Amino acid sequence: RSLAELDAEVIGCRACPRLVAWREQAARTKRPAFADQEYWARPVPGFGPADAALAIVGLAPSAHGANRTGRMFTGDPSGDFLFRALHEVGLASQPTSTAIGDGLSLIGTRMVAPVRCAPPENKPTPAERNTCRHWLAAELDLLRPTLRAVVVLGAFGWQALLPVLADAGWPVPSPRPAFGHGAVLQLDDLRVFGCYHVSPRNVQTHRVTHAMVCEVLTSAAKVTGL
Numbered sequence: 001r002s003l004a005e006l007d008a009e010v011i012g013c014r015a016c017p018r019l020v021a022w023r024e025q026a027a028r029t030k031r032p033a034f035a036d037q038e039y040w041a042r043p044v045p046g047f048g049p050a051d052a053a054l055a056i057v058g059l060a061p062s063a064h065g066a067n068r069t070g071r072m073f074t075g076d077p078s079g080d081f082l083f084r085a086l087h088e089v090g091l092a093s094q095p096t097s098t099a100i101g102d103g104l105s106l107i108g109t110r111m112v113a114p115v116r117c118a119p120p121e122n123k124p125t126p127a128e129r130n131t132c133r134h135w136l137a138a139e140l141d142l143l144r145p146t147l148r149a150v151v152v153l154g155a156f157g158w159q160a161l162l163p164v165l166a167d168a169g170w171p172v173p174s175p176r177p178a179f180g181h182g183a184v185l186q187l188d189d190l191r192v193f194g195c196y197h198v199s200p201r202n203v204q205t206h207r208v209t210h211a212m213v214c215e216v217l218t219s220a221a222k223v224t225g226l
C-alpha cells in the first residue's frame with residue numbers, strides 16, 4: 001500500500017475504546033473559541049511528503065488541536081511553537097499552521113504520532129501505545145527508502161519508536177538508550193535525535209526553548225541534506 005492508502009486506513013481506526021470516546025467527546029463539548037467548528041474527531045494521519053528524509057515523532061494529537069483540525073500539530077500552542085522553528089530552519093513553507101488548506105507544506109519532513117487519537121490529559125496508556133504501534137511501524141516502513149533522520153519529541157515517543165525500529169531490523173542497542181534532549185543514536189543509515197517535547201509546560205518553564213529546538217532540527221536537516 002502507498003502512504004496515501006495508509007493514511008486513508010488509519011483514519012477509520014477505532015481500536016482503543018477509551019480514546020475513541022475521548023476524541024468524540026471533545027468534538028461534542030468543544031472549546032468555546034471553536035464552537036462554530038466541526039471537529040475532525042478521528043485518528044490523525046501523518047503529515048508531510050511520502051519521500052521524506054526526516055521524520056518528527058511526537059506524542060499524540062491534542063483534543064482541541066489536531067483532533068479538531070485533522071492535521072498533526074495544527075491548531076494548538078505546541079504546533080505554533082514547532083512550526084515557527086521548522087520554518088526558521090527551512091523545513092516548513094510558513095511559520096504558522098492553522099488548518100488544512102492554509103497553504104502550509106513541509107519540506108522533506110513527515111510528522112508522525114505514535115498514538116494517533118487524542119488521549120485524556122495527553123497521556124496514552126502503554127496498552128494504547130502498543131495497540132497503535134502497527135500504524136507507526138507501517139508508516140516508517142513506507143518511508144524507509146528515503147528516511148535518514150528522526151527527531152523524537154519527548155520520552156514517550158522515544159519509548160514508542162525504538163522497539164518499532166528494532167523490530168524493523170535497525171540495530172537498536174540493548175539495553176535501549178535512555179531518552180534525553182541532545183541524545184543521538186546512529187542506527188546504520190538512520191540518525192535518531194532526542195528533543196524535549198514542545199508542550200506548553202516545557203515551553204513555559206524554559207525546559208525547552210526555540211533555540212534548542214532549532215538546533216536539533218538543524219542537526220537533523222544536515223544529516224538528511226535538507
Ligand code: SF4
Nearest residue numbers: 013015016043117132
Ligand atoms: Fe487506532 Fe491508534 Fe487511535 Fe488506537 S490510538 S484507535 S490504534 S489510531
